[in-house]
Amino acid sequence: MQLPEHGANPRHVYEKLGIVPPARILDFSENCNPAGPPRSVVELWPELLTRLNTYPDPSGEPFHSKAAEYHGVMKESVIVGNGAAELLSLIAERYRGKRAIVVHPTFSEYEATLRAKGVEIERVIASEADGFKLPVDAVLDRLAEAAVVYICTPNNPTGVLPKRDELLSIIRKAGEDGCEVVLDEAFIDFIDESNSFIPELNEFPHVMVVRSMTKMYAIPGIRLGYVVAHHDVIAELKSTAPHWNVNGIAAAIGAVCLGEEAYRETAIRHATEQRVKMAAFLKGYGCIVTESEANFLSFKPQDAGKLYTDMLAKGIVLRHSENFRGMDGRWLRIGMKSGEEMEELRRELAAALINPFWRS
Ligand SMILES: Cc1ncc(COP(=O)(O)O)c(C=O)c1O
Structure with a gap:
């Protein structure tokens, strides 16, 4: 797959793959605090x-x-x-x-x-x-x-x-x-x-x-x-x-x-909570998940390439690993977003992962 080197700028992904982007895009490929600036x-x-x-x-x-x-x-x-x-x-x-x-x-x-x-x-x-x-x-x-x-x-x-x-x-x-x-x-x-x-x-x-x-x-x-x-x-x-x-x-x-102590604490709590929840969800669907301590994680599904493009079609952008040496496209990365966005991601992933053997 010919894909952009970085996460974020999700429209570039659609452009590169020649896919018309849906009206609404949820971008899990970048890793910024979903709370927005203080x-x-x-x-x-x-x-x-x-x-x-x-x-x-x-x-x-x-x-x-x-x-x-x-x-x-x-x-x-x-x-x-x-x-x-x-x-x-x-x-x-x-x-x-x-x-x-x-x-x-x-x-x-x-x-x-x-x-x-x-x-x-x-x-x-x-x-x-x-x-x-x-x-x-x-x-x-x-x-x-x-x-x-x-x-x-x-x-x-x-x-x-x-x-x-x-x-x-x-x-x-x-x-x-x-x-x-x-x-x-x-x-x-x-x-x-x-x-x-x-x-x-x-x-x-x-x-x-x-x-x-x-x-x-x-x-x-x-x-x-x-x-x-x-x-x-x-x-x-x-x-x-x-x-x-x-x-x-x-x-x-x-x-x-740098003076925003309470903002930082909230962000750490949120990222940790969402990451733990997401990791448990993915493991429940048979994926291997990295032991992340940050506000993102990587996971290895049965067929990362197919899952990636299936999600793109739904307007969900994950981070591919084509240019991460040692992962070579077999893994996908998710940045933690708001509770509602993570819930929506789990719903879509559940539908795609429910029968990975049949789908791949
Ligand atoms: C590990 C790591 N270091 C540095 C940077 C660059 O950060 P900045 O936005 O401050 O240039 C990034 C951006 O994604 C990153 O992932």
């Missing part, structure tokens, strides 16, 4: 208009200071960017002409940004039979030959959260071997801040943590993310970033979002 952001909107005719702060204030304060780190340890996607591109520049380890199945932008900078990729594929757990030994074996290893925690698309001791064993050995570590925590907000590696960065100057504001705060349209790392690493990343890389509207919105 109310405080909506209330700020009229005031944001007054900022349109001034240049933004070049360091992304007031967001820069707020992000540093949120994590209890110095401002010099933080760089803000036009989405985590831009920061991944800046990070990739560090490794131009070198070798990177990427653990699959995972977010496609690691390889895309590294390849664009001429970085050689060493792939480690997590085992499906092992529930896509972080393949620690395979990573440890390769660290000495690489300049960097990328680990997504929790991993997209499996939702599997590497254990702290697994991460530590890789990080410690990487330090001995002169290999840097990029931890992408784009979805960690949906689990708990206590799982973040940021508080331990002081001890490990060769580790960078990438964060996205997109997912938790449902603001994919404004593009905002940041990296926390040793100040020397941050200084180097900054030197390669375009001036004014974060727009003033995004910087103001981001600062407000």
Whole structure:
């Protein structure tokens, strides 16, 4: 199947497959908080208009200071960017002409940004039979030959959260071997801040943590993310970033979002509740489900290709896994939406999965 590389933008999927989209589309292929942006952001909107005719702060204030304060780190340890996607591109520049380890199945932008900078990729594929757990030994074996290893925690698309001791064993050995570590925590907000590696960065100057504001705060349209790392690493990343890389509207919105404690707690509760319910439902229909701890999960039905297109015909867009190495189209990913939308998805899936042997 020729399908778009990313979730979201569901109309592209219909276009690529030459299917006329139904009038109503439910998009489970993207992973943003279904609550929508915090109310405080909506209330700020009229005031944001007054900022349109001034240049933004070049360091992304007031967001820069707020992000540093949120994590209890110095401002010099933080760089803000036009989405985590831009920061991944800046990070990739560090490794131009070198070798990177990427653990699959995972977010496609690691390889895309590294390849664009001429970085050689060493792939480690997590085992499906092992529930896509972080393949620690395979990573440890390769660290000495690489300049960097990328680990997504929790991993997209499996939702599997590497254990702290697994991460530590890789990080410690990487330090001995002169290999840097990029931890992408784009979805960690949906689990708990206590799982973040940021508080331990002081001890490990060769580790960078990438964060996205997109997912938790449902603001994919404004593009905002940041990296926390040793100040020397941050200084180097900054030197390669375009001036004014974060727009003033995004910087103001981001600062407000980080103050939204109750909003975050509600989102975590909702995502957990819906994920647990969905996983139980899918298992009841004989599907294999990843041990996700995030606001999405992946599952393996009898025939993922057929289920995917059957659902598209009903106006339901799931995330295919054609470009997730190690899943290779056999799995589908679901992002958690509102309770009603999840109910509707279960109804449609139940009809499609009720007799998978007959249907495939
Ligand atoms: C694991 C992961 N990291 C980073 C990003 C990029 O996030 P942003 O929207 O902040 O560019 C995504 C987007 O889907 C993602 O899935």
